[in-house]
Amino acid sequence: MAADLAQADMLRSSAAEGMHRIEPxxxxxxxxxxxxxxxxDAFVEIDRSGVVVEWNxxxxxxxxxxxxEMIGSFVxxxxxxxxxxxxxxxxxxxxxxxxxxxxxxxxxxxxSLEIQLDLRHRDGRRMRTEGRxxxxxxxxxxxxxxxxxxxDEPEAVPVDPATRPGTDPLTGLADRAAYLAHLAGAAAAHxxxxxxxxxxxLDLDRFKAVNNSMGHSLGDGVLVSVARRLxxxxxxVDLVARFGGDEFLALVTDPGGxxxxxxxEFVTRVEMVLSSPIPVDDAEVFLDASVGIALNTFGADDPxxxxxxxxxxMYLAKRRGGFGVETFGESLRIEELDRMATxxxxxxxxxxNELTLHYQPVVEVRWATTVGVEALIRWDxxxxxxxxxxxxxxxxxxxxxxxxxxxxxxxQACRQLQDWHLCAESGxxxxxxxxxxxxxxxxxxxxxxxxxxxxxxxxPPEHLTLEITESALMxxxxxxxxVLQSLxxxxxxxxxxxxxxxxxxxxxxxxxxxxVVKVDRMFVHELGMHGGGDEIVSAVISLAHAxxxxxxxEGVETERQLETLRALDCDFAQGFLFSKPVPAxxxxxxxxxxxxx
Ligand code: C2E
Ligand code: MG
Ligand code: MG
Numbered sequence: 074m075a076a077d078l079a080q081a082d083m084l085r086s087s088a089a090e091g092m093h094r095i096e097p098x099x100x101x102x103x104x105x106x107x108x109x110x111x112x113x114d115a116f117v118e119i120d121r122s123g124v125v126v127e128w129n130x131x132x133x134x135x136x137x138x139x140x141x142e143m144i145g146s147f148v149x150x151x152x153x154x155x156x157x158x159x160x161x162x163x164x165x166x167x168x169x170x171x172x173x174x175x176x177x178x179x180x181x182x183x184x185s186l187e188i189q190l191d192l193r194h195r196d197g198r199r200m201r202t203e204g205r206x207x208x209x210x211x212x213x214x215x216x217x218x219x220x221x222x223x224x225d226e227p228e229a230v231p232v233d234p235a236t237r238p239g240t241d242p243l244t245g246l247a248d249r250a251a252y253l254a255h256l257a258g259a260a261a262a263h264x265x266x267x268x269x270x271x272x273x274x275l276d277l278d279r280f281k282a283v284n285n286s287m288g289h290s291l292g293d294g295v296l297v298s299v300a301r302r303l304x305x306x307x308x309x310v311d312l313v314a315r316f317g318g319d320e321f322l323a324l325v326t327d328p329g330g331x332x333x334x335x336x337x338e339f340v341t342r343v344e345m346v347l348s349s350p351i352p353v354d355d356a357e358v359f360l361d362a363s364v365g366i367a368l369n370t371f372g373a374d375d376p377x378x379x380x381x382x383x384x385x386x387m388y389l390a391k392r393r394g395g396f397g398v399e400t401f402g403e404s405l406r407i408e409e410l411d412r413m414a415t416x417x418x419x420x421x422x423x424x425x426n427e428l429t430l431h432y433q434p435v436v437e438v439r440w441a442t443t444v445g446v447e448a449l450i451r452w453d454x455x456x457x458x459x460x461x462x463x464x465x466x467x468x469x470x471x472x473x474x475x476x477x478x479x480x481x482x483x484x485q486a487c488r489q490l491q492d493w494h495l496c497a498e499s500g501x502x503x504x505x506x507x508x509x510x511x512x513x514x515x516x517x518x519x520x521x522x523x524x525x526x527x528x529x530x531x532x533p534p535e536h537l538t539l540e541i542t543e544s545a546l547m548x549x550x551x552x553x554x555x556v557l558q559s560l561x562x563x564x565x566x567x568x569x570x571x572x573x574x575x576x577x578x579x580x581x582x583x584x585x586x587x588x589v590v591k592v593d594r595m596f597v598h599e600l601g602m603h604g605g606g607d608e609i610v611s612a613v614i615s616l617a618h619a620x621x622x623x624x625x626x627e628g629v630e631t632e633r634q635l636e637t638l639r640a641l642d643c644d645f646a647q648g649f650l651f652s653k654p655v656p657a658x659x660x661x662x663x664x665x666x667x668x669x670x
Pocket of ligand 1: 433448449450461462463466479482508509510540570571594627628629630647648649650654
């Protein structure tokens with residue numbers, strides 16, 4: 074057997090070095106497959122992202138997991154138990170995922186390592202094993218292969234008691250309290266030594282959507298998988314903890330002042346281990362994370378500062394989207410101070426009535442008559458003048474201030490339309506379009522708020538259109554659907570705003586109870602040019618009409634665009650061609666009357 078192993082080993086490593094490339098199905102390839110298959114030891118090979126690529130009969134017999142179950146699966150989801158994060162195997166896998174890490178680096182480059190480690194049997198028991206690890210290939214093709222032999226019978230010790238104090242009961246990671254205690258200790262021990270403590274805060278993107286659409290128990294399973302993967306990526310990180318919900322924390326200390334670099338290396342490994350999908354029931358979930366890193370620099374030595382900075386950096390990463398990482402530094406510090414100042418004065422703005430609404434007409438394309446207005450918020454800042462929403466809505470969203478601000482906008486806009494209707498006495502009525510942000514859709518009180526405001530202002534619900542951006546809908550489509558249906562039941566109309574800028578899935582037009590599609594001005598801008606812009610808008614209009622929805626073109630600025638929209642049978646248009654958003658006093662819309670452009 075020893076000879077077999079040595080032979081397989083030699084074939085493998087020479088293949089990996091490219092000295093002797095073995096094609097699958099070739100004579101050598103078949104010989105190698107036979108050697109591996111017939112080897113009584115467990116032979117396991119794992120690629121650089123932690124996915125099992127080889128699992129022989131010896132491994133089936135030794136660990137109880139079948140080849141079918143294991144090939145293609147993520148190693149930490151099954152037989153690597155959580156105690157392995159700090160084991161050589163964990164380190165080695167972490168090492169092959171890209172970054173150099175920890176005490177085994179030297180042996181890794183030698184290509185082989187004697188190991189003893191605990192693995193998990195399929196029945197949940199821990200198994201002491203010994204064997205040899207070999208690093209195969211290079212770069213993207215790098216993998217780790219292991220010949221493993223159980224040292225004795227599986228121990229009857231259940232894995233992960235997870236009931237120790239300081240342990241998160243779901244994932245078995247350290248819990249919030251344990252993390253804070255460690256952090257306090259590290260911060261005190263390294264005070265005055267900048268760059269020696271790094272706090273890494275990791276927040277899963279779209280986890281809420283997974284939880285809502287798949288149910289909480291499957292959601293819990295996903296969190297456990299993520300925890301296992303973080304442990305696998307941990308390497309020389311001091312501590313990995315679950316902070317609560319879908320937030321995880323790591324603590325990195327380095328007396329040499331290199332904690333920042335080591336934190337970044339950890340994050341690189343995390344990105345790698347999260348890049349393979351997490352199996353959930355019959356489906357697979359892909360999760361990105363947003364990561365913020367904070368270092369004990371800039372006079373910020375105490376745990377509260379470090380956590381706040383990591384959080385600020387994480388939010389910035391989240392705003393940038395994708396798997397994002399930000400380190401809290403001077404520019405972010407300024408941005409954060411700016412954000413805090415904005416948040417602070419926004420509080421006062423609400424109290425001091427510095428917020429105001431401008432209105433922009435929505436025009437019927439064929440006859441150029443006004444059919445409604447969109448309410449757009451402005452901040453009449455005592456020093457800065459009119460501040461556009463893009464500068465403060467994101468802050469309002471993050472701080473939660475959007476909830477009272479949004480309610481104020483709704484009430485103000487509904488009241489205004491009622492006033493206009495009263496002034497016009499008779500004649501056609503128009504509609505008021507109000508923007509709702511993602512955070513408002515998440516707010517459990519939103520339906521009640523809309524209902525109360527309609528009741529208070531007396532505006533008939535069919536005169537109110539609520540606009541929700543495509544990206545807000547897509548954040549958590551399942552939850553949004555429930556809220557939209559309840560709003561719809563109140564009798565208001567619903568519009569999807571900035572259509573075409575999110576992850577457009579045309580099928581969502583049918584799934585949500587929508588009345589109106591607002592085509593983003595990016596596409597309107599292309600109209601009449603030779604870039605295929607007409608075709609896109611035309612396709613959206615045809616589909617929307619087929620589904621019984623009306624279409625508003627946003628950002629119409631030229632006669633030519635209007636002409637094209639007319640030819641494409643677009644229903645409504647909005648844009649500077651008709652009017653910029655203006656204060657109520659300058660508008661006095663006359664619904665049903667033709668607007669001269
Ligand atoms: P939106 O709802 O898509 O509003 C249209 C934006 O396009 C407005 O920008 C408007 O001034 C601008 N616009 C209209 N016609 C034209 C045009 O012909 N050319 C160009 N270049 N721009 C045009 P604004 O007022 O800066 O608002 C930006 C965004 O802020 C809005 O996009 C909306 O998403 C958000 N917003 C505005 N008011 C509120 C509010 O009360 N609550 C919430 N949650 N969001 C709001
Ligand atoms: Mg809008
Ligand atoms: Mg829009």
